[in-house]
Amino acid sequence: MKYSLQAVILCAGRGSRFGKRGPKPVARLLGIPIVEHTIRKLSAHVEEFVLIVSRDNQRKIEGCLGDGSRIGVKIVYVINEHPERENGYSLWLAQPYIRGRFILAMGDHYYDVKLLEKLLDGFGKPGFFVVGDPQPGGSQVKEAEATKIFSVNNKLVDIGKNIPRWNYFDTGLFILEPTIFKTIERLGRVKQAISVSDVVLEHAKTEPFFLLSSDGHLWMDIDTLEDLRRLEEKLRSGFFKRDDGFISKKFNRKISIRVSTMFARFGVTPNQLTVLLFFFTFVPFTLFVLQKNILAGVFTQILSVLDGCDGEIARIKNITTRSGGFLDSILDRYGDALIILGIVVGYKTAQVSAIGLLAIAGSFLISYTNAKKEAVTGTRFRGFASQMGRDMRLFLIMLGGVTGYLVETLLLLVVLTHLVVALRIAEMVHSKGWATQAVTSLNPRANHP
Amino acid sequence: MKYSLQAVILCAGRGSRFGKRGPKPVARLLGIPIVEHTIRKLSAHVEEFVLIVSRDNQRKIEGCLGDGSRIGVKIVYVINEHPERENGYSLWLAQPYIRGRFILAMGDHYYDVKLLEKLLDGFGKPGFFVVGDPQPGGSQVKEAEATKIFSVNNKLVDIGKNIPRWNYFDTGLFILEPTIFKTIERLGRVKQAISVSDVVLEHAKTEPFFLLSSDGHLWMDIDTLEDLRRLEEKLRSGFFKRDDGFISKKFNRKISIRVSTMFARFGVTPNQLTVLLFFFTFVPFTLFVLQKNILAGVFTQILSVLDGCDGEIARIKNITTRSGGFLDSILDRYGDALIILGIVVGYKTAQVSAIGLLAIAGSFLISYTNAKKEAVTGTRFRGFASQMGRDMRLFLIMLGGVTGYLVETLLLLVVLTHLVVALRIAEMVHSKGWATQAVTSLNPRANHP
Incomplete structure (x- = not known):
């Protein structure tokens, strides 16, 4: 699954605007460093x-990411002793490590996973690729400070940054391709400070160039703490699932x-958290058994809140798995049973x-x-038929516990x-889509291929 | 979904070998007439x-199938007053009703649904089609009596029936196509008894002919009661699901x-039966509540046996639907709960x-x-992890009820x-297939460089 692709990430910028939270590439975005x-x-x-x-931020960045083994990758660091020579010079410093075509990204930029996938799509083709954002005035781009591209x-x-006509950010x-280093050397003969823009413009004069559109996928040059805050808010809103x-x-x-953001910086995996949260269910369970219903109700709601964290952390770290979702679903069902069992054992009456x-x-x-519908149609229920999910059920139990009307609730x-x-x-019975005939055969050979 | 296609089905054969169960086309196969x-x-x-x-069987066949409204189709009957002129003549009698290309099938043959679908696939193409079975000595074909085809x-x-070389049944x-009637008329000028084989052979001399292979899909010329019995057995074995x-x-x-075969002849729909069986669950439920555990156990097992009938009847009648399976699954879960609730209410102790x-x-x-795995991977569990299905659970409860060790069971x-x-x-946690990342960043080109 993993090939010997390489990526160069430029992290030598000064990022003074981040103060204590800098250097920029390792400033926490939803709990984990931007570049991570x-x-x-x-x-x-x-x-x-x-x-x-850079010499200034090397210790902090390396201290944060190490050799990459924590994330499952290999990271090597190259120090740019002359940050004033700009990021084109930084790029040139990667030359001794590069074996073939490679990805170049900015350490203080955020890229949506779909955008990076689109870029990887282009890896098989020859030529060099620049990803441009065609949305003029797209909310996350500040026009004045952005680097622009004019491509015809x-x-x-x-x-x-200051070109008269442009159509992409x-x-x-x-x-x-490694030929880019030759271009940098050529430019280096005439000037000291070389930006990646200079390099790309020069390189495109002789080499085949392709512009990939970002297609509305989110990306951001995180320039200020305000940018970071806005981006965090935007990403958080993405965690609200339609279901x-x-x-x-x-x-x-x-x-x-907010809890997930706090937890994300620790090494706990989503699956570990899922199991941990299941064991946490024994707190409201025990309290219900002891008939401490008010406290039990409160802890039921706390459980309900924390219930989202495993999935959120998985999404923050881009490590969502099907098995994780499966484990979560099943332990949630056990949790549901446990809480009601606690109530039953607490009351000890046949009626309850x-x-x-x-x-x-x-x-x-x-x-x-829900699971059955998903298995058959690939979708879930909508509208009123989608009600009474786990959040609502645990909320009702909390209400019952706190108000003292537990049995009624x-x-x-x-x-x-x-x-x-x-x-x-x-x-399901009335929907036409559901009623479509499943092609079955009575022929044993056809049934057991 | 329904087009104005027409089908001619030849039912004028004498079928004397079926005795009381004849005429052949309406002899019961798994409870419903062969031709149905x-x-x-x-x-x-x-x-x-x-x-x-034929004049002989018209009353019985029409009495059985009527105008087809019970099945949701239109059926017209044409009487062949001269069955001795054979089935080519029978076919010719359909002429006044035929408006375009049509399907021809035999009323005493059984065809797997996949074979008929394959035939319908060919409907859009021009030419006339003959479906041949390339399997020499295929178990269900008696070589000596079968009509053979030699196609090169x-x-x-x-x-x-008696040709020196052949490669299909x-x-x-x-x-x-309606042009076939012209061919029959031409043949009719030289002989009285005309078989469909004669007609097809003559027709192929001038018209484009295509041979469709039956591809191993089951079909059978049901000639004797022994054939019928063998076919029924074969089809029954197809009801055993891999799950x-x-x-x-x-x-x-x-x-x-066997029960399904009996029920199939009645008008009860599979969904009605599903609901009926759910209400039947109240019998063991009530008996468990009354602590008549032995009887309750027996009825639990009866329920478990009947549980398969709705699906089987749907398959016999080729009317399986996704919504039917959904309804069945959910009412089965209610049934599971009801039976255990009956036991709990019967014992009235907190422990039970x-x-x-x-x-x-x-x-x-x-x-x-199971449902979750199906939703995610499209398959179910196998081996030991597939155990403790409904059949085994109800069996254990039956055992408990009958032996008196209900709580222990x-x-x-x-x-x-x-x-x-x-x-x-x-x-699920250890399987690699499960652990694949849900948010796919997989790019086929990047994966296979």
């Missing part, structure tokens, strides 16, 4: 990262994202037991019908969950 | 069926198929309640993990179901 986001997203395909750092008929006409993302229930959307998710059993059944059937939970399941059955 | 199997399978695409019957380079060289399945559990395979399915709750949880998680059920769920989690 890029490294993680490229790590499925890129084996070796060459980071060009896939020919690079001009590039720079420079995203600082490239696929380059999130009302309580999750309005309450849980807002808190959990029967209600608890129906509540478990309703609770599970909500999840089961449990009964309400029974009624509501089974009502939604009934709705789902009705929707 | 073909009509049902074609019904998604064919609007009108022209059945050529897609040219029809010879067709008949004639399946009695064709796509023909069937041990109890289902060794016991339940063998009985349920807690065990019941864990049993429900385990039972549901078996189904839930329920406890065993708890242990075993959760053990299998744990196995599934372990399998």
Whole structure:
């Protein structure tokens, strides 16, 4: 799966505007260094990262990322002793490490995973690639400070901060060939400070050039702390899933994202957190058994909030897996059962037991019908039929525990969950898409290929 | 989805060998008439069926199939007053009803749905089509009695029962054009008895002919009651699903198929049966509540056996739907809960309640993990991780009820179901296929440079 691709990431900028949170490339974005986001997203395909750092920030960056083994990649550091010679010179310093075509990215830029995937798509083709953002005035780009590109008929006409005509923003993302170093050397003979823009413009005069459009995928040159804050907010809003229930959307998710951001900097994996959160369920369970219902209710809601963290951390670190989602789903169901079991054991009456059993059944059937629909149609339920998700169920139990009407709330939970399941059955029976005939064959050979 | 296609089905043969069960086309195969199997399978695409019957069997066939509205198609009957003039003459009688290209099939033949679909695939192309079975000595064909085809380079060289060289069996399945009637008239001038083979051979001399291979899909010329019995057995074996559990395979399915065959002749739809079976669950439920555990156990096993009937009838009638499977799955889960609830309510102790709750949880998680795995990977669990399906769970409850160790068995059920769920989690966490990253950054070109 992993090939010997290389990426050069330029981190030698001064980043003075970040104060204590700098140097920029290792300033925390959702809890992990800005440059680590890029490294993680490229790590499925890129084996070796060459980071060009400055004498000033080398210790901090290397202290943060190390040799890359924590992330599962190889990182080598090259010190640019002359940052004043600009980033074209930084790029040139990577030459001794480069064996073939390579990716060039900026250490203080954020790139959406889809944008990086698009770039990797171009890796098989010859020529050198520049990724440009065609959206003039796209919210995240400050026009005055951005590097612009003017490209006509896939020919690079001009590039720079102050060019008269332009049609793309420079995203600082490239696929380059080792011949680029020759171009830098040529430029180095006539001037000291060489920017990547200078290099690219010069290189395009002789080499085939391709402009890849960023296609609206998010990227950002994180220049100020204000940029960082805005980007964090934008990314956080992306964590709200379309399937999130009302309580999750309005309450849980807002808190959990902050918690996840805090947790992301630690080495805990999403799966470890999933298991940890399952064991945390024993807290409300035990409290319900002891009939400390108010406290149990509070901890139920805390559990519900933390429930989102494993998935969020996986997404922050770009390490979401199907098995992680599976584990999470199953342990969530165990958690559901455990909490209701706690209530049943606490009350010790046959009546509450029967209600608890129906509540478990309703609770599970909500999840089961979702999984079944997904298995059959690839989608989930929408609208009212999508209600009574885990967030709402745990919220009701919290309400019951805190107000003292626990049995009544449990009964309400029974009624509501089974009502939604009934709705789902009705929707499925009446929907035409569902009724499509499955082609089956009575022929044993056809059944067991 | 339904086009104005027409099909002619020849039912004028005498079928004397079927005795009381005849006439052949309406002899019951898995509970429904042989010819109805073909009509049902074609019904998604064919609007009108022209059945050529004889004076002898017309009343019985028409009494059985009527105008087709029960099946959702239109059936017209044409009486062949001269069956001795053979089936080529029968075909000619359809002429006044035929508006364009049409399908020709035999009323006493069985065709797998995949074979008929393959034929329908050819409908858009010009020319006339003959479906031949290339498997010499294929178990279901009696070589001596079969009509054979000799085709070289897609040219029809010879067709008949006693031809010296041959490479296909004639399946009695064709796509023909109205020009075929001209050929029959031409033949009719020189002889009285005209077989379809004669007609096809003559027709192929002037018209473009295509031979479609049956590709191993099951078909059969049901000539004797022994043929019918053999075919029924073969089809029954096709009802054993690969996902069937041990109890289902060794016991339940063998009985349920016989019950389904009996039920298939009635108008009850599979979904109605699913709902009916759910209500039947209240029998063991009530008995468990009343602590009539032996009887309850017996009815639990009866329920388990009947559980397969809805799906089987759907497959016999070729009306399986995704919504039917969905409804069945969900009502099965309700049934699972109901039976355990009955036990819990019967015992009325907190201890049994807690065990019941864990049993429900385990039972549901078996189904839930299956659905989840299907949603994610499109497959189910295999081997030991596939155990503790509904057949085994209900079997254990039956055993418990009958032997008097109901609580102990329920406890065993708890242990075993959760053990299998744990196995599934372990399998999923360790399997490489599962661990693949969900947010795919996979680029085929980058992957295969």
